[in-house]
Amino acid sequence: MKAIHTDICPVCGNSGLLPYLSCKDYLTTQEVFDICRCSKCGFALTQDFPSEDEIGKDYEAPAYVSHSDTHKGIINTLYHLVRKIALRSKAKTVIQYAPKKTGMLLDIGSGTGYFLNKMKSKKWIVTGIEKSEQARKYAKQKFDINCQDSKYLYDISCRTKDVVTMWHVLEHLQYLNGVMERLYGLVKDDGTIVIALPNKESFDAVHYKEYWAAYDVPRHLWHFSPSDFEHLANRHHFSIVAVKPMYFDAFYISMLSEKNKGTFLAGFVGLVKGGLFFLRTLSNKKRSSSLIYILKKK
Template identity: 45%
Template structure:
């Protein structure tokens, strides 16, 4: 299967024009994948993608706790970690878990405190060093998934899949590394959420070009079914709508945007209860029985 279908289609097939509000202000477009229906960032600067992460303000690579926004983020992160861990259900002690794209390692450290056998993968050096201090040097790697020989009971990707360049190859590797009765938990933004539709090109969760792919529940179903896997359950990440809405207001440079962001986030969560289109959705995925 073609790993980069963007390069073969006409530039006119775009859905939305937007730009990298976070860092470079460069322009990009979104186009619809004809096979699975998710949106794709174009162009994808794969040869120099690292430069778009080179900022001290890229919060998932930092444990910064200086500003009020930093402190708020860190507090919400603690609550979110417990919520994420609850999605694992009645997991047995000693179960093997891989957190791919583990960032600064807070989820991994929490899983280790619950007596799970943990392994993390994190390509960013500074984030990886922070994680190694929390869970041990040998428990965090800078490695491609295909270079890991182990298989796992649980694989988690918390806002990681949208960053993966070789998407189809990577999903195949996820499946290979999952034990027969194992589960994959993947959190990704949902471009069909109310906050996405409200903020449009300013929606912070588009985060181009760091986010190469933009999913909806239907496109996730189609994508993983194609690889012989099944989405068993969906969960909301309730706080994501607030964080994304606040950033979106910042990008719009709205005066008193804090109050509107809170209102939009609340409305988005409320609508999501009825439609399933939350700002961020966690998908619990299993292999289809042969």
């Protein structure tokens, strides 16, 4: 297997990457991966991750609920219930920060198309990019939305999008700086970029350490704190105009993390702990399990 080894911090360019945590791929192979941390800026990354053309197998786990519509098990049930509320909240956030009421929206990593369908119902002209053929077919059948494969990202004309969204996608993409650069090219000058990422400084991340489900090695390559992401955004000439918490993720991630630890009644324990993390987040939003960053061109 071809592994991608990183020597230089992609956020600050420093060459001192130090071992930080060893995490297991709990979802599929049980293989262990090291997470390294930059000695200068603190950004963390999964070391020696599989290349983009080989990582497909790591997404083929039956437990990868993002692309499934089954209703089995407490975690899946909760996921589907929450998705409805989360979709409404995502749409509201996008519309609040969009340069206009409707326009051209691109969702990168659009999955099965639920978010695009929500935006389409609000009169947005939507396009999706999704690497999974199965998910693209689903979006077409269920919502009549045409999604393109990954190569399409480089076919889109410059400055044509009013909004580009990436919901828990950037942490999966090998060419971090390349994608940020491309995002800058795609949006109009007054356009908005919306990026949701797990937060490695969240209450739940600090509590669960190597069991934290949002390290999700080797699928998650990059592990951001709010300051890491601000650093990267600035480097690409973006300002972060708002940071918003995603409250539900604390519950879902805590339940999965308890499962990773092998806790008895993991779902229940995770739900209770997730609730406690959520309550603490109310007065400290930047320690939310996941954060939504709203970017504008400088």
